Amino acid sequence: MKFNFRIPKRLKYYYLRELVxxxxxxxxxxxxxxxxxxxxxHVIGQSxxxxxxxxxxxxxxxxxxxKDAKEILGQIPRLLVGGVKSFVGxxxxxxxxxxxxxxxxxxxxPEDIQALFKLKL
Numbered sequence: 001m002k003f004n005f006r007i008p009k010r011l012k013y014y015y016l017r018e019l020v021x022x023x024x025x026x027x028x029x030x031x032x033x034x035x036x037x038x039x040x041x042h043v044i045g046q047s048x049x050x051x052x053x054x055x056x057x058x059x060x061x062x063x064x065x066x067k068d069a070k071e072i073l074g075q076i077p078r079l080l081v082g083g084v085k086s087f088v089g090x091x092x093x094x095x096x097x098x099x100x101x102x103x104x105x106x107x108x109x110p111e112d113i114q115a116l117f118k119l120k121l
Contacts (some may be wrong), residue, residue: 004089005049007047007050007051009056010046010053010065010116011044011117014113015041015044018037018038018041018044019038019081020039020057022034022035022038029032034062035062038058038059038062039096040106040110040113041055041058042055042059042074042095042096043094043095043096043109043110043113044116046085046091047072047086047091048086048089048093049084049086052081052086053082053083053084056079056097057079058079059097059098059099060075060076063075070097070099070100071099072104073099074098077103078103082097092104092106092107093106093109094106094109095107098110
């Protein structure tokens with residue numbers, strides 16, 4: 001069984017870049033773009049416990065900010081188990097992390113993110 005502790009530095013750059021873009025869009029009131037970048041950060045970081053959990057924390061805060069009960073309730077179990085699943089390498093690849101998607105459903109990776117994962121190997 002493979003245990004994931006830390007996100008590789010090269011991937012961390014892209015994960016953090018998505019978070020910066022998320023925060024900028026959110027502060028400008030562009031919720032659609034903010035959520036898009038938050039989902040991308042989740043996809044990039046979901047194999048790593050801290051980054052995965054933090055993405056869900058931000059999704060919970062997003063849900064609270066827009067008063068979306070479905071998102072709020074959907075993020076609570078993801079916060080509780082997401083990081084553990086990352087640690088043991090049992091995550092659904094490509095899952096965008098929102099409450100609008102089943103938590104165990106694998107999804108296609110965007111081509112640019114797929115290229116990042118290929119380069120890290």
